[in-house]
Amino acid sequence: MTLLNRFVFPLFLLVFAGAATAQPLPEPQGPVILEVTGQIAASHDGAARFDLEMIEGLEQHVVDVETPWHEGPQQFTGPRIVDLMAAVGAQGAELRFVAINDYAANMPWEDIETYDVILATRQNGDTMSVRDKGPLFVIYPFNDVPDLRNEVFYGRSVWQVKEIKVLP
């Protein structure tokens, strides 16, 4: 075996095995605003921790929407939750969103594959204070998919999210 084969090939295997689950996450540099726990590959002691910069480093999606909680049309920005789940190598059937006030709601995995539901970090371009239901707000595309306008999806629209538990 050449040197190349002995060292480079195993390295390739490692890289591809990793890609099948998730890339290693960097350490958060700023305040941790989100923990993803449960059935994830990219965990440090059972959780993947995110600061704002890490969440905004994921591909961003914009949702123009009117909601029951805001006056007039709003523009929310953040990663699709399905992309956030891919980033941590999540595999589950349900997601449990836990809020700062300990409100929690479960979302079937199907929702994040069916709709462009985002974990919004920004409302009309600005980050959201806790008073304004921030820093993280689950936003469904209620305008694009008007059938979502009912209590089931309102109940899953958790604001002040601090944790996402990936459940079997």
Ligand SMILES: Nc1nc2c(c(=O)[nH]1)N[C@H]1C(S)=C(S)[C@@H](COP(=O)(O)O)O[C@H]1N2
């Ligand atoms: N953080 C947080 N998000 C939440 C809630 C809550 O109490 N806390 N209530 C949920 C439920 S059950 C519904 S129906 C709507 C309620 O919105 P409302 O309080 O404006 O009626 O928000 C959802 N998101």
Ligand SMILES: [Mo]
């Ligand atoms: Mo509700």
